[in-house]
Amino acid sequence: MSDVGITVKKSEDFSEWYTQVVLKSGLADYAPIKGCMIFRELSYAIWEKIQEIFNEKIKRIGHKNVYFPLFIPESFLKKEAEHFAGFVPEVAWVTMGGDSPLEEKLAIRPTSETIIYATYAKWIRSWRDLPIKLNQWCSVVRWETKATKLFLRTREFLWQEGHTAHATKEEADKEVMEILNEYRDLMESYLAIPVLAGIKSENEKFAGALYTTTIEAMMPDGKALQMGTSHNLGQNFSKVFDIKFIGEDEKEHYVWQTSWGISTRLIGALVMVHGDDKGLVLPPKIAPVQAVIIPIPYRSTDTSAILAKAEEIYTRLQKAGISVVLDDRKEYTPGWKFNDWELKGVPLRIEIGPRDLKNRQVTLARRDTFEKITVKDEEVVNAVAQLLVDIQNSLFNKAKKFLEEKITTVQNYEDFKQVLKDKGGFIRASFCLNSQCEEKIKEETGATIRLIPFEKETPFSNCVYCGGKAKEVVYFARSY
Numbered sequence: 001m002s003d004v005g006i007t008v009k010k011s012e013d014f015s016e017w018y019t020q021v022v023l024k025s026g027l028a029d030y031a032p033i034k035g036c037m038i039f040r041e042l043s044y045a046i047w048e049k050i051q052e053i054f055n056e057k058i059k060r061i062g063h064k065n066v067y068f069p070l071f072i073p074e075s076f077l078k079k080e081a082e083h084f085a086g087f088v089p090e091v092a093w094v095t096m097g098g099d100s101p102l103e104e105k106l107a108i109r110p111t112s113e114t115i116i117y118a119t120y121a122k123w124i125r126s127w128r129d130l131p132i133k134l135n136q137w138c139s140v141v142r143w144e145t146k147a148t149k150l151f152l153r154t155r156e157f158l159w160q161e162g163h164t165a166h167a168t169k170e171e172a173d174k175e176v177m178e179i180l181n182e183y184r185d186l187m188e189s190y191l192a193i194p195v196l197a198g199i200k201s202e203n204e205k206f207a208g209a210l211y212t213t214t215i216e217a218m219m220p221d222g223k224a225l226q227m228g229t230s231h232n233l234g235q236n237f238s239k240v241f242d243i244k245f246i247g248e249d250e251k252e253h254y255v256w257q258t259s260w261g262i263s264t265r266l267i268g269a270l271v272m273v274h275g276d277d278k279g280l281v282l283p284p285k286i287a288p289v290q291a292v293i294i295p296i297p298y299r300s301t302d303t304s305a306i307l308a309k310a311e312e313i314y315t316r317l318q319k320a321g322i323s324v325v326l327d328d329r330k331e332y333t334p335g336w337k338f339n340d341w342e343l344k345g346v347p348l349r350i351e352i353g354p355r356d357l358k359n360r361q362v363t364l365a366r367r368d369t370f371e372k373i374t375v376k377d378e379e380v381v382n383a384v385a386q387l388l389v390d391i392q393n394s395l396f397n398k399a400k401k402f403l404e405e406k407i408t409t410v411q412n413y414e415d416f417k418q419v420l421k422d423k424g425g426f427i428r429a430s431f432c433l434n435s436q437c438e439e440k441i442k443e444e445t446g447a448t449i450r451l452i453p454f455e456k457e458t459p460f461s462n463c464v465y466c467g468g469k470a471k472e473v474v475y476f477a478r479s480y
């Protein structure tokens with residue numbers, strides 16, 4: 001059993017624990033290409049859930065899905081000369097078609113702004129063509145040279161990228177916040193991962209943006225993880241790609257744009273935040289399987305009666321809209337199945353043994369707390385539905401408490417360094433917003449500004465680094 005289950009404790013070797021959970025739960029595997037991974041059935045089913053939830057959210061507010069090509073001509077990327085230079089080492093190229101060199105080499109998309117905006121220039125003529133609100137689900141490639149990590153940093157990953165064009169800055173501002181709020185709701189209400197939301201500093205924003213907003217979560221090892229980002233691109237791209245429209249005022253204007261994204265790294269966050277020494281723990285609202293029924297036959301009892309009961313309960317739960325599996329495999333023992341489903345993070349286990357059959361009851365076991373209760377046959381559907389709600393809430397509350405404990409306010413640089421060393425997490429500090437100070441802190445401690453909160457907080461000391469006048473209260477952390 002030792003090589004099937006997780007052999008290290010989350011609290012003792014977090015990184016090894018993470019890799020074991022991902023591999024042994026069947027979420028993912030390494031691919032036979034350096035830096036790439038295979039999204040197996042379980043992680044792909046979670047990704048499909050995320051797609052379902054987010055598609056519903058964005059379609060409700062008027063977005064539509066599209067698909068643009070995987071290839072981007074070199075000349076398109078070169079147009080955004082300023083920040084392209086910084087990204088060059090990460091771009092993968094196609095240079096040959098069969099055995100003849102291409103006239104112009106093609107990038108494998110690292111992100112699709114350029115190809116989408118070159119097309120927007122063609123589509124947009126008048127204010128009547130606006131807004132354009134498109135999204136695509138695809139994979140992107142960034143040729144990472146740093147060590148890769150399953151879900152968190154691989155050379156290819158899956159994401160959605162939204163791209164909008166508007167007539168005014170105000171509309172673009174509103175779009176940026178609407179999406180960030182949908183992201184926040186996805187993380188908190190579905191993934192049960194509490195987040196902080198705010199604006200990136202000038203150093204940390206996307207260089208092509210006017211400003212970048214972000215939501216950030218805290219991982220158990222004290223490092224922050226960016227969960228989603230939403231940019232107001234201003235008119236930076238519309239000026240480069242010449243995206244103009246004739247306004248109601250009959251004058252020519254450049255459009256205002258936004259872009260935003262979330263990726264499969266969210267699955268890594270789910271593993272880290274909720275997982276335990278037995279494996280994965282999935283919040284019910286994102287779990288592909290919410291409950292598993294395990295019949296526990298004994299030689300002395302009538303196996304077929306137990307199976308019939310299990311099937312009856314399976315049908316009732318399924319009719320109630322609960323995603324349920326009946327594990328009636330004969331080649332595995334109940335004990336083996338318990339471990340297997342625990343490893344895979346199924347929120348609720350339903351046991352039906354001879355005693356349950358006799359007493360017209362079932363036994364319910366929670367994955368998050370291992371608590372067991374028995375409920376009467378006729379109450380099974382309601383009890384399961386209620387427990388799934390309780391598990392969802394309790395996972396969120398536990399993560400919320402952890403996040404709050406991992407925010408430390410400091411008044412000076414000595415405490416800053418000490419807290420970062422001893423405890424990690426978010427460090428809340430007054431800051432001058434000078435980018436050299438930010439750069440120094442990064443060099444000396446590895447911490448960066450994760451965000452400047454939306455609701456301005458009043459500085460409570462001088463700048464934590466230079467001692468000069470503080471302009472904002474910001475949140476620093478080391479991050480993934």
Ligand code: 86X
Pocket residue numbers: 077084087088090091110111112113142160161162206229231259260261262
């Ligand atoms: C920035 C910006 C933006 C849509 C998002 O953050 C969400 C979804 N895009 C992405 N970014 C790049 O522009 C970029 C460009 C190149 Cl050429 C590259 F190789 C890597 C990049 N990484 C990030």
